[in-house]
Amino acid sequence: MQKMDQRELMTLQHYMKEYGQQAEIFVGQLEMLENGRMEAHAAIEALEAMLVTDEGIVLLQIGGGASVRAKVLEPDKILLNIGAEVVVERSNKDAVEYLKERLIEMEASQKKVADTLNHLRSQMNEINKRLESGYQQSAAAEQDQD
Secondary structure (H helix, E strand, C coil): CCCCCHHHHHHHHHHHHHHHHHHHHHHHHHHHHHHHHHHHHHHHHHHHHHHHCCCCEEEEEEECCEEEEEECCCCCEEEEEEECCEEEEEEHHHHHHHHHHHHHHHHHHHHHHHHHHHHHHHHHHHHHHHHHHHHHHHHHHHHHHC
């Protein structure tokens, strides 16, 4: 193994820092996707429950951790935000199907992001090994000079 110079050590440290920042971004994306998945699951459960209860009473979150019991007047007319601030009206069944499709898309996205994160972490481990080797070489060279 050839001796590592100071410039190469600095370059590897720079890569580690950059990869660390990228990893943080991917972890944030995974958290966002997981939150979206949980919200979609909750929405599907609520929509399906509205069809089986005669009363049509649901727990409505109004923000700040506060909720109210509300009677849904038209449980088969659901307003869906489909992106870019576009809201469409769908039947309850169609809304559930749409949300299930979005769940599948989010799960696929989660897998891609997780795979990318794992690859990035693998690269970081390789760089870390090279850095450790370089540090050991530098320490050994300093001891030889003493």
